[in-house]
Amino acid sequence: MGILFKDLMQKVFPTAIWVVEKLITNGLTLVLGASKIGKSWFVLQLAIDIDNGSHFLGELxxxxxxxxxxxxxxxxxxxQRRLTKLGIVVFNDAWLETTWEKEIIKLKTYLQDKPKYKVVIIDTLQKFAKISDLNAYGEVVKALGLLKSIADELGIAIIAIHHTRKGVESGTGDWMDGGLGSMGINGTADCTITLTRKRESSEGFLRATGRDIEDIHWALNWDKKLCIWTKTGNAPKNKLLSVDQQIIIDILQQSAPESLETSDIAKKAGxxxxxxxNILKxxxxxxxxxxxxRGLWSANKLTNSLSLGENELVNLALIGDKIPVVTIGNNENTNQGAK
Known part of the structure; x- marks a missing residue:
């Protein structure tokens, strides 16, 4: 059943709910990440901030x-132990469930009986949806499709945690292809958020893309002692590169100023x-x-970043060919070197 454009423009739709500014709105959001990197702490922190109306990741x-x-x-x-560790003692209406034995479709009735609840966090998708094979496209799409339809019909936000496959944590491959059963996930979810953090490191990154948000790549800090995530700024641009992409950039930079044919790049990269x-595109x-x-490829000039600490970056950029401009932290002053 369709509708005329002129009639469509006369309809009044509910205003979108921005649960977290710039990041999460109503609909279905997937939070992806490797095991034991702090995903559950991430969404517990999110739940607390939504319940209190405070700032997520320290600033959102x-x-x-x-x-x-x-x-x-x-x-x-x-x-209870985690909430105690986080030092949270005041709550409003946040509700906890530790079991769900029903079919996904029963969530709609469950939520209709609790109309004041506008955000649902599911940890994890596999446990809730009882998906036997997360790489089975049809099974994943069916489960996510049901969750999305419930979110859309009720005008709420559903946020589900899911595991990434091996390799995403280390940066190999495309981050959007990281979720188990990712073809079904990326085609169904309204927003996909991926958390990455190397083992024993406090430095993490959040990447997000979706139908209602701009593409995001933020640098995060994981405080192991306090078990809290904080946003430390936008990730340096070269951190966007996967391992495969970095290999190709290195090849092109080494050949500069000469450009290379695709076949030459492929041979050098193995x-x-x-x-x-596909990688070059x-x-x-x-x-x-x-x-x-002429169909040749060359690397553009990139911004290099050197980490001086958790909250301090030195960004080096070239103005023209000879004048280096150095920016420390958020300082807007620049020091120009000799020509």
């Missing part, structure tokens, strides 16, 4: 809303020509490489 405005947290891999005792073409869209009129 959050709308105070009723929140239901399905902590299906935890017990009430563990959640990859198939078709795979190399994606990097071109990101602004890292340029294809000349």
């Amino acid at each position: 405005a959050v709308q105070k809303l009723g929140i239901i947290y399905f902590a299906l891999e935890d017990t009430e005792a563990r959640i 990859k198939s020509e078709q795979n190399t073409i 994606r990097m071109g869209n990101m602004g890292f490489v340029t294809k000349t009129s």
Whole structure:
């Protein structure tokens, strides 16, 4: 059943709920990440901030809303210990569930009986949806489709945690292809958020893309002692590169000022020509490489970043060819070197 454009423009739709500014609105959001990097702490922190209407990750405005947290891999005792560790003693209407034995479709009736709750966090998707094979496209799409339809019909936000496959934590491959059963996930979710953090490191990154948000790549800090995530700024541009993309950038930079044919790049990188073409096209869209009129590839000048500490970066950029401009932290002053 369709509708005329002129009639469509006369309809009044509910205003979108911005649960977290710039990041999460109503609909279905997936939070992806490797095991034991702090995903559950991330969404517990999110649940607390939504319940209190405080700032998520230390700076993002959050709308105070009723929140239901399905902590299906935890017990009430563990959640109590975590809340105590976080120092949270004042709550509003946040609701906890540690089991869910019903079919997904029953969530709609469950939520209709709790109309003040506008945000649902599910930890994890596999436990809640009882998906037997997360790489089975049809099974994943069916489960996510049901969750999305419930979110859309009720005008709420559903946020589900899911595990990434091996390799995403280390940066290999495309981060959007990181979720188990990712083809079904990326095609169904309204927003996909990926958390990455190397083992024993406090430095993490959040990447997000979606239908209602701008693409995001933020640097995060994981405080192991306090078990809190904070946003430390925008990630340096070269951190956007996967391992495969960095290999190709290195090849192109080493050949500069000469440009290279795709076949030469593929041979040096030890990859198939078709795979190399796909990587180059994606990097071109990101602004890292340029294809000349003769079909040759060259690397664009990039901003290099050196870490001086948790909250201090030195960014080096070239103005023209000879004048280095150094920016420390958020200081807007620049020091120009000799020409």
